Amino acid sequence: MKRNDIILIIAILVFAFGTIVFFNLTKSEGDKVVITIDGKPYKTLDLNTDTTLNIEGEDGEYNLLVIENGVASMKDASCPDLICVHQSDIHFDNETIVCLPNKVVVEIESSESNEIDGIVN
Template identity: 60%
Template sequence: MKRNDIILIIVILVFAAAGLLYMNFSKKNGDMVVVKVDGKVYKELPLNKDTTFEIQGVGEGRNLLVIKDGHADVVDANCPDKLCVDQRQIDKDGETIVCLPNKVVVEIESSIENEVDAVAQ
């Protein structure tokens, strides 16, 4: 590798990190938790009210959703892999927790529209 190659790699990494930070910190906090089971809205809960809610998934599926301190988290599930339990808490608009075996999606939504959604020409 030559000196210019190393400089190019560093510049690309700096731009990538800046883009990642911008995307991460520009998201707005949501105010509603939308629970979907098998693609249909199952329940809508406010994010600012602490509660515990059991979600009946497809078949014998069961997930336990906890909303506390403005964050939503799936803390228990009877699915075999429990990947939904291992996902982090969510609170930003558009973030999701998914349990594929139980066909459960927990998503954060905001009542405030984003200023820029997409631009296509």
């Protein structure tokens, strides 16, 4: 590997890292976890309080939501695809974890934004 190649790789890494940092800075952290089942409000939790919640559906479905260290993630679920379990942790405003089979939507919200959303709903 030539010296120029190494410089190029470092430049790309620095650029990529800078982009990630910039992207994260422009997102705002949420502080609420809003859970809905089939479009109906189920529960709203505090993102800054460590919690484990078993979201139970009417026909025995379940989604195990864990809030830990300011991030929410789906640890277990009864759905066949487990897509929700494999989704990454969420903590930014408007990020979601969706479980289609169970019709469960977990969304991060910030109490400082989205006044309009509240009126629409």
